[in-house]
Amino acid sequence: GAGVSQSPRYKVAKRGQDVALRCDPISGHVSLFWYQQALGQGPEFLTYFQNEAQLDKSGLPSDRFFAERPEGSVSTLKIQRTQQEDSAVYLCASGDLRAYEQYFGPGTRLTVT
Amino acid sequence: QKEVEQDPGPLSVPEGAIVSLNCTYSNSAFQYFMWYRQYSRKGPELLMYTYSSGNKEDGRFTAQVDKSSKYISLFIRDSQPSDSATYLCAMSALGQGGKLIFGQGTELSVKP
Numbered sequence: 001g002a003g004v005s006q007s008p009r010y011k012v013a014k015r016g017q018d019v020a021l022r023c024d025p026i027s028g029h030v031s032l033f034w035y036q037q038a039l040g041q042g043p044e045f046l047t048y049f050q051n052e053a054q055l056d057k058s059g060l061p062s063d064r065f066f067a068e069r070p071e072g073s074v075s076t077l078k079i080q081r082t083q084q085e086d087s088a089v090y091l092c093a094s095g096d097l098r099a100y101e102q103y104f105g106p107g108t109r110l111t112v113t
Numbered sequence: 114q115k116e117v118e119q120d121p122g123p124l125s126v127p128e129g130a131i132v133s134l135n136c137t138y139s140n141s142a143f144q145y146f147m148w149y150r151q152y153s154r155k156g157p158e159l160l161m162y163t164y165s166s167g168n169k170e171d172g173r174f175t176a177q178v179d180k181s182s183k184y185i186s187l188f189i190r191d192s193q194p195s196d197s198a199t200y201l202c203a204m205s206a207l208g209q210g211g212k213l214i215f216g217q218g219t220e221l222s223v224k225p
Contacts, residue, residue: 004156031211040121042201042215043157055210091156099211100145100164104156 002026004105006092012111013082021077021108025094032075033102034067035091043091049075050097082112116140119202119216128225132189136202136216139183143204143214146178148187151199151218160200161187192223 005024013019025032030051035043036059045059051072060067064083069075079086089109093102119136126132134148144165149157161176163169163185169176175188185204189196199220203213 033211033213035213035215040217042117042119042203042217043213044215045212048210048212050210056212059212093156095211100147100205101159101162102211102213103159104149106154106156109154 004092004094004103006090006105006108008108009106010109010111012113015083015112016081018078018080019082019110021079021090021110023075023077023092023094023105025073025075025092026103028096029094029103030072030097031095031099031102032069033093033095033099034075034077035093036061037089037091037107039088046077046090048099050099079110082110084112086110087112114139115217116214117202117204117216120219121217123220123222125222125224126192128192128194128223130192130223132192132196132221132223134187134189134200134202134219134221136185136204137183138185138204138214140204140206140214141180141183142206144207145205146176146185147203147205147213148174148176149201149203149215150196151201153198157201194223194225197222 034046048056089107199218
């Protein structure tokens with residue numbers, strides 16, 4: 001079956017631009033997570049949705065980062081006024097209600113120049 | 114100090130060797146333990162998932178959790194060149210909604 005998909009796969013932004021990253025979870029998965037992965041590091045938690053409710057956003061690094069999942073399916077991670085330190089791979093994962101088994105998408109590689 | 118520590122390697126072994134990958138952690142609230150495999154420029158792929166202590170086997174892979182020592186391991190038997198990847202351990206605590214805390218990842222290379 002279809003896995004988690006993310007778009008775009010690669011994004012280059014000039015410093016100060018806004019970007020929007022999309023995640024299409026596995027159909028029927030109620031839990032959706034965003035992680036940030038720096039080069040050579042493990043993923044770091046950003047935020048978590050259960051259906052359309054954002055239950056945990058403790059990992060968002062600043063108020064420039066915003067995530068939404070308005071209909072409980074597709075999610076968008078938006079980064080405003082991008083900075084060079086935002087350069088990373090942004091991973092989306094989805095899971096069932098228990099959420100401990102998470103299935104990851106291929107990621108969006110963001111480069112801020 | 115990070116909550117989850119993992120030796121980044123790189124680890125190089127000959128084909129057919131038994132590989133041992135390990136993580137230590139400091140948070141005694143962790144109850145769920147996972148191993149992910151990540152190929153270059155791909156997303157992590159769930160390999161093994163264990164709740165609390167004990168062993169779990171799946172084909173050539175065995176996961177072990179020792180909560181008393183706060184130590185988890187992944188063993189790969191009869192390693193193959195296709196096993197060459199970065200292996201990430203991840204953990205979660207009850208009541209955290211599934212939020213995963215990852216180790217840094219160990220880069221493994223299996224030489225033919």
